[in-house]
Structures are given as C-alpha cells and as structure tokens.
Amino acid sequence: MVTSAGAAYALEINPTPGMSREANFITGAGLVGLSHTDVVRAYLHEALTRPAYDAPLPVPVFTGTPEPRDAA
Secondary structure: OOOOOOOOOOOOOOHHHHHHHHOOHHHHHHOOOOOHHHHHHHHHHHHHHHHOOOOOOOOOOOOOOOOOOOOO
C-alpha cells in the first residue's frame, strides 16, 4: 500500500512462497519424485554454491498512485 504522502507499507514479503509441505509447489515437486527435504536441500545448495550476483540491482521508484489501467 502506498499512502497519499508516498510512504510504502507491506504486510508481508515472502521470498520463498509455497514452501510448506502442503503447498502446491512442493506437491508439484512430489509429482516428479522430489520430497520436501529434496527441495529445501536444492534451495540451500543453490544459495551456497552459485556465483555472487555482480550487477547492480534496480531501485524501486514509488511516485504516488499509478495510472489506472484500461478495462479489458
């Protein structure tokens, strides 16, 4: 949510959605033979072994209310 003064607020930021044992992502992984533990280990392996990201990350610009979109 962005206030009229331009302050941004978020209730939650979830960088790894769907990681509970009952989540659709884990259910899909199970369909190809991966367990919840397999998925968590793969995430950890990737995070610990991949090269560092060496490009600058974009900085978000919050400039008030976005333009309304056209109706479909």
